[in-house]
Amino acid sequence: MIEVKDLTFSYGKDKKALHGLNFTVEDGEIFGFLGPNGSGKSTTQKILTGILKGHGGKVSLFGQDISAAQRQEFFQKIGVLFEFPYLYANLSAVDNLKYFSSFYPKEQIRSIEEVLEELEFKPDFLKKPVSSYSKGMRQRASMARALISNPRLLFLDEPTSGLDPSGAVLFRKIIEEERKKGTTVFLTTHNMLDADLLCDRVAFIADGEIKALDTPKNLKERGSNHRVVIDYLYQGMREEKTIEAPELEAGIPFAHDEIISIHSQESTLEDMFIQYTGRGLS
Amino acid sequence: MWKSLYSLLKKDCRMMVSGKFFPMSLGFLVLYTLYVNFGYIKFMDASLYNVYLYDPAGTQTTVSTLVQRVSSKEALDAVLLDDTNGVGIDASAGEPQLVFYEGTEKADRHRADYALSLLQPSGHYSAELIGSNTPEQKARKEITCELLFFEIAAVGFLGIAAVLFKEKGMGVIRVHAILPLQKNLFILSKLAVFLLSDLVFAILLTVLNVGVSDTASILPAVLLQTALLSLIMALTGLICALLLKDFRQFTLAYLLIAIFVATPVFLAANTAVKLDWIYFHPFYHIYMGLKNAYFGTSSNSLAYYLGCLAAIVVLFAGVQRVFRREMGKEG
Amino acid sequence: MKGLRYQLKSVLHDKFCLMTFLLPIVVAVALNFVGAIDFSTLGELHFGVLKGNLPTQTVTWLERYGPVTAYPTVEELTDAIKEPSTNLIGVEADGNSIKTILSGDEMDIFRQTADTLPDLYEQRNAAGQTEVQILERPDVMAGFQDMFIAVTLIVAMFMGCTFNAMNMISEKEDGVAFINEILPMTRSQYIMQKLFVGFICGCLSSIITVCICFRLSLQNAALMLVLIVLSAFVAAMTGLFIGRASNGLMVGVVYIKIVMLLFMAVPILSFLVGISQPLLLAVCYLVPSQATFEGIMDLSTGSGTAAVKDIFILLVHCIGWFLLYIGLSMHQRKNS
Incomplete structure (x- = not known):
């Protein structure tokens, strides 16, 4: 699904963020990118989602080089959950989802009510503006936005951030459901528990380099x-x-x-x- | 593409509605209309100097009806103190003696000669009129043009930037980066909404203040100039909103633009004050284009239109570039 | 009021507020030291003639009244006459006399001048023999300069609303408003602190502007100070209302602009239109800047006693708006 070879990227002349990353992500896999702030996680995700250009090396998604990919077709296949819940504050969750889903082919879109119910979104707040939501509810609405288009590849950045323990458990369950459906998940996080419980394989990234890449079990056993x-x-x-x-x-x-x-x-x-x-x- | 554009247009209209843009525009329209019809038209006139005559002996027999007689020298002094542009004629000594407060050398000569001519008025003469507007029509067109220019350059510019700052603050611009839509549509939809609202505003303002019959002949030209100004200001507003960190910084830039850019344009275009460098001022040409449209004088050259189009293309390219940069930013 | 120092620091670090503070001062300097706005040149007569059409003596005669421009063709002369931004009077030979041409949209002053110009031409030889006494203009500022300075001063006085409104809005945006709610600070302390910020900045800006624009007698200076103090207080009250009503910076800026537009437009309009109807005048006095404007105009012409009435109206505004704010605050607290 994803193939990255010698990926490099610099913000300006002296600020090299990525120093040659190499990894692959198989279809239907939950792949974790674990690293502290400033390690290059977000930069990598932005390159993979096509937001950031000007990288060195080779990046292929869906078997195609990302620079050659048809942009509209590419975005129809991916879903992205950003680190912060970016929504129109003056619109309700339903209106936000209706708006964002309007850009995808109709046959691809899931039922808004169904997705929100799955995320245990409070029914009372369905029609209220996002500005009145708690952090957890905004995160749920944001996750719904990422899932509404039935993506083949899901990019999740800190998915359980801002959620209480039961919310975090629910989100992990939903991510697992997505994997069972065959969705590939690229998870960037610095939450050890999410990576341990969810990921098939985890890459440790620090200072723009992958320091280790293996299953969580193998990585823990190495140091046991x-x-x-x-x-x-x-x-x-x-x-x-x-x-x-x-x-x-x-x-x-x-x-x-x-x-x-x-x-x-x-x-x-x-x-x-x-x-x-x-x-x-x- | 059309479906995406429709969604974006709908969303932008909702943003403008929630930002009270339309009621504000309507409010300004009402305010301007009241100002033009009940204020500007009434005071925008000036009559020629009043002439006051003190002639106790009645020596001046063939005096024009425009001359106002006073009963005493003190009354003459008082009325001149109150009306310092007036001219007093003291005929108490037999020969008329002129008295007035200093103006400019040339104006004083005219005042003196004019006052004296009223003592021996000849037949009624009227200057030949070669234009098509009455003073009221001219005043209405002038003020409507100024108000429209101000509204688009200042108010509209603020409006589009406010909408974009809101979206910036909400972080939704980077969500549009990963949606399957042509990124330019995000900018185009905003331009379309603001252009449409400016055109509607221009039509209403012109019809209400210039009159339906006069508007019919000038409307196409006015709308063309409005469209050019609207696009340029909307793109400028978008660039400022994308480049500047927050709305606070933007209001400073906006104040500078509104005061120091618009003022020389108004002075140069509506008064006889001529600033040598005004021809290098881009807003001057745009304003004159709008004014020419209102007065039906088609003096806009091909160079002007090419210049406007070039400005729009350059600004659009700038907005595109800055927009793509904004999409890749952190939260 | 120890915290006031930091409130003022916060306001002075705000570039928007700083610019608001300096703007009237800069305009006052421009109006006073760069040079008076000479409106007499704006009303000057300007003539257009066709090259070679008029005798040289006639052109010389016309130049006594204003500049004469010779146009090479009839079309150019016609276009220049029709040009809306000027009031060019076209002059052509008509036998031994002259005839005048206008576009028809000029103000009465130019129409009447054009209508009477042939008469003046006929009587040109007799005109030079009359005795003329030219008096020096009284020491009042010429033309609309009074109004410009008064408006600048109104901006200085009433911009005080910007300082405390922006201060309150910033607190809401930064979340400091929540912190204020758990501080051991009474409601009245909060109001006084915010009022003082707007009041002091408005007063300071106005006093500097007055010092630049006016040379007043001691008595009139004292009256001007009272005018400034009362106006700045009303402005600070307005700022309280705006800060309270705005939930964000953008909304706040719009409210400030609307308020300033109203404060400037009402006195300017009433000055230009010349409202004499008592009812209409009373309606204008509902806007506090109307009283301020009239007070400034009275003081600038030296009639200090007339300004006392305006001071009294402003005092009523101060008390009224203050009581309204307190009443609204108490009502809101009761409801919540």
Whole structure:
């Protein structure tokens, strides 16, 4: 679906933002771009969505070089969720969606009511202007705008930003549904949990370079120390012990009355990111 | 493409409605019409100097009816103090003696000779008239032209920038970057909406203040000039709105344009004050084009129209470039 | 009012407010030091003749009254006469006399001049023998300059509404308005702070403008100061209303423009049209700048006592608008 070879980009003479990115995104895959602010995530997304021109290297989407692609045809196939919910504040969610969907072929458009219901949008606010919405509702309306045209390729920038935990869970569920439909998702985020739970593969980007690219599981395993921490009760006292995972094969190797919990000491994606890039996600 | 354009036009109209642009334009139309019909027409005239005669002995027998007699020297002094442009004739000593407050050398000569001529008026003479407008028609056309120019150059310019600043603030411009539509349509729809509203405004203003019969003959030319000015100002407003960071900065630029650019144009075009450099002022030529349209004098050369078209093309190219840059900006 | 210092700092850092403050001062300097607007040249007679049509003595005679331009062809002369922006009087030979040509859209002054010009030509030899006493014009500003200066001063006084309106609108836009709601600041403290900002800036701008434009006696200067203080207070009140009513910068700017247009247009119109009807005059006095304008005109002609009436009208405006604002605030608080 997406093929990027030696992608470079500079904002002016001295400000090189991308230093030769190489990656591919398969059809139906959820691909994550994980990196802190200023790492080149947004620049990459803008190039892939055709907003930014003048890049070096090769970028192909839908099997076609992006510079040669028919622009209208290209935009009909993609959906983009920006970092901030950009909507007409004086129009309602429904009117915003009607307006933005009017640019797509009719047969491609989903039912506005259906999409908003899926996003658990409050029915009372359907006809009220966006200026009266909370942050979460604006994000829902914005996501609806990205999904309304049934895109084949979805670009999501910080999709769960501004959402409460239940909203974040809902958005992840919707993204999964999209993947099941065969939609390819390009997810840029610095939220470790989103990347871990959603992405088939994740790329760590820092200072305009991809530092690592693999599945979240593989990336975490690389840094794993194969130890487990066991919380247990012994003679009325609560204690904790750390043992090597292979030791468990022979059973619990110490005296105990009751096992309370067993936790693996697996690294988080953030730990791996720091290891690979030398800096944190925020 | 037409479907996209229709959606954009609908959206821009809604933006203008929510920004109270149309009621504001209507308000200005009413204000201008009241001003023209109940203010300007009534005071935009000046009569020739009043002549006052103090002739206690009645020595001046063949005096014109335009001369106003006063009963005393004090009354003559008082009336001249009140009307410093008037001319006093003191005939108390037999021979008429002129007294008036200083003006310019040439005007004073004329005042003196005119006052004396009224003491021996000859037959009624009227100058030959070769034009087609009465003073009232001329005044109406002049003021309507000025008001239309002001409305489009100042008010309309502010209106289009306000709409674009709103969209900039909402961040929706970058959403249009990823929509399947020709990006130029975003600009074209705004130009179309503002052009249409300016043309309608021009028609209404002209009909209400110049009259239906006079309007019929001049309307096509007026609308052509209105269209040129509207496009130029709309594109200028768009460029300013895209280049400047926020509306606050824009209001400063707008104030400078409204005051320092329009004022020399009005002075040069409507008075005998001639500024040597005015021919290099682009707004002067556009204003004169509009004025010529109102007065039915077709003195606009091919160079003028080519210049206007060139300006529109250059401004449009500038807007396109700046618009694409704006689309790629961060939130 | 410790916070007032920072309020004023915030206003003075606002380029829009700074420009508003300086604009009347700059215009006053232009009106006063660059040179008086000489309207006498604007009313000067201007004649157009056909080359070779009139005898040299006739052209010389015409030049006594104004410049004479000779046009090579009849068409050019006709076009020049018809040109709307000038009031050219065409003059042609008519036997031993002259005839005049106009386009027909000139003001009466030029029509009457053209109608009487042949008479003057007939009597040209007798004219030079009469005794003429030319008096020096009284020390009043010529023509419309009074009005221009008065309008500039009105702008200076009433622009005070811009300062506190912009201050309040900026607070709303930046979210500082929410912070104001949780500060230990009473409603009256807030009103006084905002009023003071607009009042002080309006007064300062006006005082500087007056110093540039006028040379007043001590008594008239005191009356002018009272006029400034009252007008600036009304302007600051207007700014409070605008700041309260505007939900954004764009709307605020539009309201300010409408208010300034009204404040300038009403006195100018009534001056030019010359309203004498008591009812119409009373309606004009509903706009506070009408009283200010008349007060300035009275003071500029030296009639200070007439300005007292205008000061009284302004005082009524000050009290009225203040009470209206307080009433509206209390009503709103009751409802919420």
